[in-house]
Amino acid sequence: MIRNRISLVCVLTLLVQQMAFAQQASGDFMRSIGRIYVVVAVILIIFFGIVLFLIYLDRKLTKLENQIKENE
Amino acid sequence: MIRQSWWKILAVVLLVYTFTAGMLVPLKPGIADVSPRALQAGTDVEMTITGYNSYYTKAKSDLRAWLKLKGDVVLKATSIEVVDDRTLKLVFKLPAYLPSDSKDDVCSLILDSPVDGAIVLPEGIALTQDSVNLAEGSKLWSVDKMDQLNAGPELTFPYRSVLYETIRNQYFHVPLWFAMLFLFIFSVGFSIRYLRKFDPDADQRALALTRAGFIFGLLGLVTGAIWAKFAWGAYWSWDVKQNMTAVALLIYAAYFILRGAFQDEEKKARLAAVYNIFAFAALIPLIFVIPRLTDSLHPGNGGNPAFGSDDLDNTMRMVFYPAGIGWTLLGFWIAAVSYRIDKLQNKLLDA
Numbered sequence: 010m011i012r013n014r015i016s017l018v019c020v021l022t023l024l025v026q027q028m029a030f031a032q033q034a035s036g037d038f039m040r041s042i043g044r045i046y047v048v049v050a051v052i053l054i055i056f057f058g059i060v061l062f063l064i065y066l067d068r069k070l071t072k073l074e075n076q077i078k079e080n081e
Numbered sequence: 082m083i084r085q086s087w088w089k090i091l092a093v094v095l096l097v098y099t100f101t102a103g104m105l106v107p108l109k110p111g112i113a114d115v116s117p118r119a120l121q122a123g124t125d126v127e128m129t130i131t132g133y134n135s136y137y138t139k140a141k142s143d144l145r146a147w148l149k150l151k152g153d154v155v156l157k158a159t160s161i162e163v164v165d166d167r168t169l170k171l172v173f174k175l176p177a178y179l180p181s182d183s184k185d186d187v188c189s190l191i192l193d194s195p196v197d198g199a200i201v202l203p204e205g206i207a208l209t210q211d212s213v214n215l216a217e218g219s220k221l222w223s224v225d226k227m228d229q230l231n232a233g234p235e236l237t238f239p240y241r242s243v244l245y246e247t248i249r250n251q252y253f254h255v256p257l258w259f260a261m262l263f264l265f266i267f268s269v270g271f272s273i274r275y276l277r278k279f280d281p282d283a284d285q286r287a288l289a290l291t292r293a294g295f296i297f298g299l300l301g302l303v304t305g306a307i308w309a310k311f312a313w314g315a316y317w318s319w320d321v322k323q324n325m326t327a328v329a330l331l332i333y334a335a336y337f338i339l340r341g342a343f344q345d346e347e348k349k350a351r352l353a354a355v356y357n358i359f360a361f362a363a364l365i366p367l368i369f370v371i372p373r374l375t376d377s378l379h380p381g382n383g384g385n386p387a388f389g390s391d392d393l394d395n396t397m398r399m400v401f402y403p404a405g406i407g408w409t410l411l412g413f414w415i416a417a418v419s420y421r422i423d424k425l426q427n428k429l430l431d432a
Contacts (some may be wrong), residue, residue, distance in 0.1 A: 039311055040311065042246070043108065043133065043245035043246040044244075044245045044246050044247050044311055045245075045246040045247075045249075047246070047247045047250070047308060047310075047311045048246055048247055048249045048250055048253070050307050051250050051253050051254055051304040051307055051308060052100075052253055054300060054303050054307065055257070055304060058296060058299070058300040058303075059415070062296055062415065062419075066418065066419060066422060069422050070422060073422070073425055073426055073429060076429050077429065080429070
């Protein structure tokens with residue numbers, strides 16, 4: 010469980026670093042069209058955050074399913 | 082099914098509304114740039130205006146523009162040439178003297194259009210004169226009058242320089258904190274219940290709510306950093322609210338570490354409940370009290386005015402409040418699913 014959590018945090022930090030790097034490389038892009046891509050980035054971060062939590066729950070459920078199988 | 086999960090349906094409906102209205106309602110037309118920004122009295126100046134969300138070609142000959150000094154003294158533009166929807170060329174014939182008792186002054190630019198409404202660029206233009214003559218200047222500047230300004234389009238979000246479209250983050254970044262706070266409040270409620278009745282179910286609920294709240298807090302911190310990069314210039318400005326929320330989230334992170342440190346279920350639950358109350362007691366001063374005591378870049382803290390009528394107008398409120406409720410309900414949904422999985426897991430372990 011803890012290992013899963015650590016890997017989740019790793020993935021999250023990597024994602025943020027990636028986005029940060031992408032933005033530094035293309036600051037003009039982020040500032041174009043009234044900086045609308047800042048809003049897009051914010052929405053994407055929230056989306057990926059929720060997806061990561063979904064993956065965490067999915068793994069938990071898989072373990073439970075395996076346990077049920079073993080018990081049978 | 083509807084009776085049980087009406088609040089989940091409500092969450093989806095409110096969030097769909099938040100995304101559509103929050104993204105589709107246009108910004109109010111504004112002035113993005115003016116050049117030149119420094120004018121000399123006694124000269125004819127051609128000024129180029131760059132608009133934002135403006136429709137100058139639709140308004141054409143009905144466009145009017147003024148330079149406005151303190152005390153409602155105005156100078157009307159003598160000619161306005163429409164280049165395209167976003168570009169205007171104005172000509173001002175500046176009188177030899179300013180209605181001012183100093184050599185330098187600042188003025189605002191006001192542009193009025195029946196399509197876009199009246200737009201003000203406050204104090205954005207510097208004026209200079211070689212010699213001061215207040216009486217003559219006042220006389221020269223009192224010829225023109227500014228009257229019958231048009232109202233702009235009704236359904237718009239405020240136009241703010243620096244922020245521009247990122248004002249929409251108000252519906253995505255800010256409600257995350259709302260949701261986090263509500264989740265933590267309910268979580269601490271269940272922790273108190275656990276300590277009174279030693280009901281393991283209350284501890285499980287507190288855990289799920291804290292987990293969901295923590296996720297929302299982390300997302301709030303990251304989205305805030307992105308927004309800060311393009312509004313304040315850096316991901317992390319060591320702003321007091323940024324720092325204090327980071328501290329609060331670290332305190333909450335320790336809650337999960339604490340739980341992992343105990344094997345005995347009862348001991349774990351009891352300590353976690355006590356710690357949760359402590360964490361909540363630290364959270365409130367950290368995010369609500371300390372940022373208000375010192376200067377902060379965040380609105381509503383320190384010397385900064387709260388989101389006033391310029392930042393959060395009635396059109397924004399129509400999206401902002403449903404967004405707050407929608408994201409909060411989504412947080413509770415996430416907590417509920419995670420609680421139910423925990424419950425199943427415990428049942429399996431007991432069996």
